[in-house]
Amino acid sequence: MSDGHLHSFQEQVNDLLLRHRSFLDVTSKYQESSSRVNRALTKAVTECGCIKIKADKQSYPKDAPREEWKDYFKTHLSGQLCDHCQDIVKTEMGKNLFYLTALCNLLQISLTDVIQQESNHLSTLGVFNLR
Template sequence: MEPNHTPSLEEFQQQVSELLLRHRSLLDVMSKFGQSNTAVNRAVTKAVTDCGCIEINARKQSYSDDLDEAKATMQSHLSGDLCEHCQDILKTELGRNLFYTTALCNLLDIQLTEVVANESKKCSTLGVFNLT
């Protein structure tokens, strides 16, 4: 693969399949997937508590029945921008998380492209009600 080539989901899934030697057990992959989720959460936490490049200021959200107004008033509770260092760490941890998501797909004979296509279709159909 070329250095600047972004692989398709199919290519990435094949690459993961070829690299997954040590954790071929579904249980091993599930535990590594959970561990990678934790590492992502930890990296965000460290960006707040150690680096301070981002801050969290959370409070109760005010909900509106009007969707346009709700979109305009809902907050992420996040301020600041990730510094380059924290962004690099998060990209690494998210990549590892994606690796184990893909490994689960491989072991369960699920095509990652289908997972993304199904989720995209659901998002298009349900819109803002997708994750309620």
Template sequence: MSGLTLKQFQEQVSDLLLRHRSLLDVLSKSQQSSASVNRSVIKSVTECGCISLQANKQPYQDELTLEEAKELIQTHINGNLCENCVDAITVQLGKHLFYLSSLCNLLDLDLDDIIAKESQKCSTLGLFNLS
């Protein structure tokens, strides 16, 4: 499966999606899968403890260069995900990608094209694309 493209994955999802063919079903499942991703990450902190969070105000200042800002801005994450948490989060991200692909299928959108356009926008806008 190492050579699987987004298009192939999107076709595979289309072949497998039988139960949730309604746009409303797919939208709700996508939202549910997003919540499950968040919950898996949260469990890594609250139940497993392999990572911890220490959040505070970011030390960003307008006069910093981009490189200086990149060095100062923190993820607030301490530690590394353990193997069990990596597995759990990976499973939930996979389900989320499944429903994202399903949404693209129902709306006749090509995931490859969406990523290519977003990449082009990032390349063109550069720093102005930052949010």
């Protein structure tokens, strides 16, 4: 997505956010939307079963070079979201992005700047920014 698309999306959110324009409303809706993303993913596991989680301790050889760590760490996921679950997860992620963008608007922060700043941060710190 280009900077222009992000800016247009941010303007669209600004134009459409009417009922919950209060900072308190937006922050609570952002938190709620994050929970709904988590709930949709949980339901994909527990109700649909299209994805499965098998988790255990993440381990790697202590003498392995850092470049190889990705080969040892697992996502703990197997399977793939079915079309139905993917639609729901994407919808909930979209709502979460809407409220994140609304927060940016209320605080007069450019969503493009947020993304660019994080990208710069990741590029600058590189491997020291392991998350």
